[in-house]
Amino acid sequence: MDLLILGIVVLIYFLLTGYVGYVAWRRTETSEDYMVADRKAHPYIMAMSYGATFISTAAIVGFGGMAGVFGMGILWLVFLNILVGIFIAFVFFGKRTRKMGHNMSALTFPEFIGRRFRSRFLQYFGGAIIFLGMPLYASVVLIGAARFLETTVKIDFGIAFILIALIVAVYVVMGGIKGVMYTDALQGTIMFLGMIFLVVSTYYILGGVVEAHQALTGISNLIPAEAKAVGATGWTSMPVYGSPYWWTLLSTIILGVGVGVLAQPQLIVRFMTVKSNRELNRGVLIGALFIFVMTWSAYVVGALSNVYFFRKAGMIAVEAAGGNADKTIPVFINSAMPEWFSYIFMLTLLSAAMSTLSSQFHVQGTSIGRDVYETIMRRKGDRSVLITRVGIIIAILIAVVLGYILPGSIIAQGTALFFGICAASFLSVYAAALFWKRATREGAIAGMVSGALVSLFWLLFEYKKTAMALGVTRVIFGGPVISSMPWPVVDPILVGVPVSALMLVVVSLMTEPPSREHLDKCFNGIKGV
Template sequence: MDLMILSIVFIIYFLVLGYVGYLAWKRTQSSEEFMVAGRKTHPYIMALSYGATFISTAAIVGFGGVAGQFGMSLLWLVFLNIFVGVFIAFIFMGKRTRKIGHNLGALTFPEFLSRRFDSRFIQYFSGGIIFFGMPIYASVVLIGAARFMETTLSLNFHLSLLILSIIVAAYVIFGGIKGVMYTEVVQGTIMFFGMIFLLIFTYWLLGGVTGSQTALTNLAPHFPASAQALGGTGWTTFPTLGSPFWWSLVSTMIIGVGIGVLAQPQLAVRYLTVKSNKELNRAVLMGGLFIAAIPGTAYIVGALSNVYFFDKLGQISVDVVGGNIDKIIPTFINMALPEWFVYVFLLTLLAAAMSTLSSQYHAQGTSLGRDIYETLKKKKDVSSVKLTRIGILVAVVLAFVLSLILPGSVVAQGTALFYGICAAAFLSVYICALYWKRATREGAIAGIVSGIIVSLFWLIFVFGKTAKGLGICQFLTGQPMLIPTMPWPAIDAIIIAVPVSLIFTIVVSLLTKPMSQEYIDKCFKSDVSKKSETSGK
């Protein structure tokens, strides 16, 4: 590896990020600018920022590794990422979130729910869920990037984690959401073109689309026996209906991430950064193209890596990496692609990790500073910006510590876990906040609390992967899971917790006094920015 070229590439990259972060710092003068970019973000910036936040090393390294182990059935997640994560999110969730958020002056996702239902409890409780739950997600994103640095640069894994943490913390702490979004435009652009090249080169390397897909299909007899035992049937076919792998793929990966994206706090706050619905409409196409290119490429390449490794080494991907699927994509890149692209892809992964981490740290910082501290302590003796910066620093440390202790092959699972927890706690209440005026404060509280309780109970006592890993059920009951009979240990918590949360929200709302019509009118009043645009014509 040419360290001189690598050093030059990295110096240019970090100089660009430094300049962009400096611009963000200079243009951040208030709490509103620090948290929602002054509500005047360009649709291109919003779309790339949303996509770069959504798609991280978890998608490229973690889920790409899952595709390497289990195949292209994961492409259904790409469909949901585009249809649900962009189209439905922007058009049906984003527009109303932006309008209500503007009407109520909300600066964070917990504050949005809090002001919509006029409840301080919702703000600090939701802030607590985000602050204490998101380090799981942040740590696996860190791990994904650090694994590639370890594989490519022969750099110590722990040192890689430390370097990434320090760099991201610097521009998020000083630049706020503008620092996050401006740098994400640079990072998102690198990710987009890097992954497009990876897809084209991989198909060319393996004999074209038809040839490579046929070769992957013909590898089915070498599909791992352990995966076949779980219901896997090959890299180009869907797993057996009702099998453990089918449930894991559908409930945890496809539904958990594909639907859970609607309730991601770090994504929902993006809707509050634009001026009008026109910006959201214009952002749909760019957002959709970005999502299609990044995870779509990762899942295809992850699966096709089996063809390359089998031809070169006589082994399938999971065997080449010694069972740690988080190393499948990094190992393939380093072995199969030209050296210059290894540098480019390293930047792509760094961009993916840093863009998502910056948004996660910002969301955690605002949760601790504004949603928890300021809400609980009525007398504000410290500014929102200073509190948020302290919260960001704490979030960085938490993610770093967790990344040191988590096991291998955890990136995709950790991502799905956090998405599921957020969906269980917020999705039903969030939808009701936007579309059901009869929803009450008590109903929203019941929905959030019941969702998080059921989700945590299921993860600790029923869902096999987490119940066995945590060991709490074994300690308390003497058995690894309360219900060992299939399919229950393979059903993700989101399948149970979201319906329970919705039922509690609806039933309790119907049994309690409606919110005042005056307050509801304030929440849903006509779009001020739209009126000003019309009057100016």
Template sequence: MDILILSIVILLYFLIIGYVGYVAWRGTKTSEDYMVAGRKTHPYIMALSYGATFISTAAIVGFGGIAGQFGMGILWLVFLNIIVGIFIAFVLFGKRTRKMGHNMGSLTFPEFLGRRFNCKFIQYFAGLIIFFAMPLYASVVLIGAARFIETTIKIDFNLALLIMAIIVAAYVVLGGIKGVMYTDALQGSIMFLGMLFLLVTTYYLLGGVNTANQSLTNLAPLVPAQVSAVGGTGWTSFPVLGSPWWWTLVSTIILGVGIGVLAQPQLAVRFMTVKSNRELNRAVLVGGLFIFIMTGTAYIVGSLSNVYFFQQTGQIAVQVVEGNIDRIIPIFINQAMPEWFTYIFMLTLLSAAMSTLSSQFHVQGTSIGRDVYETILSKTGDRSILITRIGILFSVIIALVLGYLLPGSIIALGTSLFFGICAAAFLSVFVCGLFWKRTTRAGAIAGMLAGTITSLFWLFFIYKKTAASLGISQALTGQDILLTNMPWPVVDPIVVAVPLAFVVTIVVSLLSKPPEPKYLDKCFEGV
């Protein structure tokens, strides 16, 4: 790439982003402005902010790479992303979250849960989970952007990580959620156009939709022997039912993200930034179309990269990147796309990374400032915002360190694991809190603890990908994993932890004293 042209493009991009962040900073006067944008966000901005936060470099680079390995079967995740992540989230969850959040004066997701059950423990426990677990997700998003910068500009990966972290931290610390959402909307527009061009151009290069898809089908005999041995059948067919390859694709990749999206704190708080249900209804179409193009393009292009690489080099994608699937999309873009598009796609990935990272860092900061500091010490005011900003800086540092330490091919796995942890900890409490008035404080606490503990136990002692790498099980028991019989080593924690959390929440609620009707009336007024 021409460094002069690249520098001009990126400079213009950051000037625009900086101006948008400045406008948001000028409009941020109160804690409500900083936390939920004054509850007056336009539906277009809210939908694009939600979508841009949901779709990061983890989706484009990480899950695009997964598609290069697993094939078109991952398109089932697009279906869940739209039906669950947009329609159910906006229409069923969003409306109740918005109204109840307003009734209770909630400014963060943990505060929403805490006030719904009138329990400070729930609020600061949820805040601590977010603060300590989200750096895993933030770090893989950073890695996704840095991998593309490394491949494209040929600069050191570690330097690319540092640059991305500093840029995002600057406008999140100053602008709060307004700075995050305004820049998200701009970045989401860039992402949409960039990915739409990528989809069309990829099919054009490979001879059209039918020819490209048939060529991918014809590559089935090239599936690596080690993949065939665990159930892989090709890039346009689903893995063998019940095989390790099937369990990884379905339980970790598809269910982990497809269901876990409902319990994402950085997404749920978006519902509390609009003033009425009408804005949420209007946001469904924009959000649905955005998610369809973004995820569909990443997964299709990732799969079809095998055709391109085979035609050019005689090797499939995984062989070209020497096993590190996080490099499939960056190398494909740099080799297959015209040079001018590489500059545009650089902005697309920068936008994807910055939009998600900004929301992640903002949520981590508010979790430590609002949900832990204020809740435990019962202090409010300007000092809380200061603690929030300090929390954001610590979050950036933790994510940066993890970005240096984590291994290759980690982006999609890290994303799925974080989504699964959030689902295990929050989904049962969130769902029951919204739709079942009989849920009690004891039931909510029990469900949250059961889901969190089960999820972590499964990650440390049962799920082979994480348990063997972490070494905790080996150190304590002398075994890499405690359950060796199939399919348990390849069953994602979300499959076990989420149902158990729901059962515990419901059973304990039925066995404990019902909540006070007067308090429930306040929470559910107008819902």
């Protein structure tokens, strides 16, 4: 790798990113600017920021690596990403969120929930969940980018990890949501072009679309024995119904992210940055095209990398990556693609990491500054921006520490787990806030708290991957988990969301409904209510 060319490419990229961040900083003057871009974001900026935040190195490196393990069955996630993450999110949830957020002058997602149900507790409890839970997601995104730099540029993993965190910290702390969204749009465009080239080149290298897929089907006999024992059947077929492999693919990887996206605070806040539904309508096509290209390309390339490595070295992808699925895509890029593309793809992954990280750190900062500090201390004003910036720095430090602790092949799992926790805690409450006027403050509190507690319990005592890693169950009960199949491989989202929804409905029906005056204020200007 030519370090001079690499240095020039990276310098130009960082200069562009720095300039965009500087422009955002110059245009950020108030708390509303810092948190929701003064509600005047352009539809392209909003849609690309939403997509670039959604699709990170976790999707490209982590889930691309998982596609190398699970095969084409993961493409069901592409379908859910577009149907749920774009169409339902923008058309049904986004429009009401935008209007109600404006009616209630809400600047963050927890504040939106808190004001809808007139509950300070919901605001600071929701903010605490975000601030404490999101470092897991942020750390795996950092890991994805650092792994690629480690594999491609031969930079020490720790140095790459810290460098990316510092760069993101500068423009997020200074520019707020405008700095995040402006750089997201630039980074999303780079990501889009890089992934198109990657998938086209992969098919070309493997002899075409039909031949590549037939070859992948033909090497199903190479599935490891331990994978076959738990339900794996091949890279172009679904696992055995009801097997541990099937449950992991369906509940954690597909449903955990495919449904959990609706309850992601860093994405929901994007709906409150535009001035009308017209911008959201325009954003649907932009967002859908972006999400399709990014996810479909990553998953197809990840699965087909098995064919490439079999032809070249007589081994499957995860073996070529040294047993760490998180290294599959970086190793494939370095081995199969021309050297100049490594430079371009490095920018693609840097863009993916930085766009998502910036949004994660921003929403963590606003959670601690606006939702926890202001709500508990009952202090409003520009001081919350200072607390937000301090919160961003603390969030970055936590993510960096976790990045050194977490095990290998964790990127996709870590992402799915955080999406599941958010869905269990927020999804039923968020949906009720938008669509069910009879939902009460007490019902919303019961729904959010029960969802969060059930998720925590499941991760500590029942979900095998996390329960075994944490070891709490073994200390208390003497075993890795507390029950038998299939529960140890069922993602928390499939338990937490139903419990949360049930508690919300039951408690709401048992308590006094909200006042008509308050509901009229919240739903003012929303059709069909």
